[in-house]
Amino acid sequence: MRELMLFRIVFSLLISSLVLASSAFAENDSPSMPVYIELRPDFIVNYTTENNRLKYIKASITIRASGAQSAGIIEANMPIVRDGLVIYLSELRANQLKGAIAREESRKGAIDVLNEKLKEETGQEPILDVLFSSFVTQ
Numbered sequence: 100m101r102e103l104m105l106f107r108i109v110f111s112l113l114i115s116s117l118v119l120a121s122s123a124f125a126e127n128d129s130p131s132m133p134v135y136i137e138l139r140p141d142f143i144v145n146y147t148t149e150n151n152r153l154k155y156i157k158a159s160i161t162i163r164a165s166g167a168q169s170a171g172i173i174e175a176n177m178p179i180v181r182d183g184l185v186i187y188l189s190e191l192r193a194n195q196l197k198g199a200i201a202r203e204e205s206r207k208g209a210i211d212v213l214n215e216k217l218k219e220e221t222g223q224e225p226i227l228d229v230l231f232s233s234f235v236t237q
Contacts, residue, residue: 131166133227136173138162138181141233144189146196156188156196159233162213162226169225176220183216184209196236206231 142158162180164170173180187209195201206229214224 134164134167134170135230136162136164136170138184142181142184142188144185146189146191146193146236148193154193155237156191157233157235157237158188158231160184161230161232163228163230164225165227169223169227172217172221172223172225176217179216179220180213183213187212193236202231202234 138160142156142160144156145153146156148154162173164173191205195205209229210226213226213229217226218224
């Protein structure tokens with residue numbers, strides 16, 4: 100009888116330690132789901148062509164953050180994010196807006212600019228990606 104009781108205690112401890120270990124592994128192993136933040140209203144900014152003519156960009160932009168905490172940082176600092184994008188887009192030149200490769204470089208530049216501004220403010224770089232769902236120049 101005493102052996103049976105001892106067996107149950109040891110077995111219960113073994114099972115509970117396995118459950119705790121597997122839940123800790125699952126928490127550390129699974130990456131958090133990305134969070135998408137749609138920036139509204141759309142951005143409409145002027146830019147200058149090579150012959151100093153003013154044209155405009157209209158862009159619908161979504162930011163991808165690594166998780167809810169990063170999304171919270173972005174949301175809390177939205178004026179900085181929007182200002183950074185307006186300044187960045189208005190400084191682009193016409194040759195930086197034409198073609199897939201140029202637009203990809205512009206997208207990467209936007210990520211760098213925004214993360215730099217947010218790092219100055221919060222000490223973190225929460226933006227994983229900047230996505231243009233619409234990008235019109237005229």
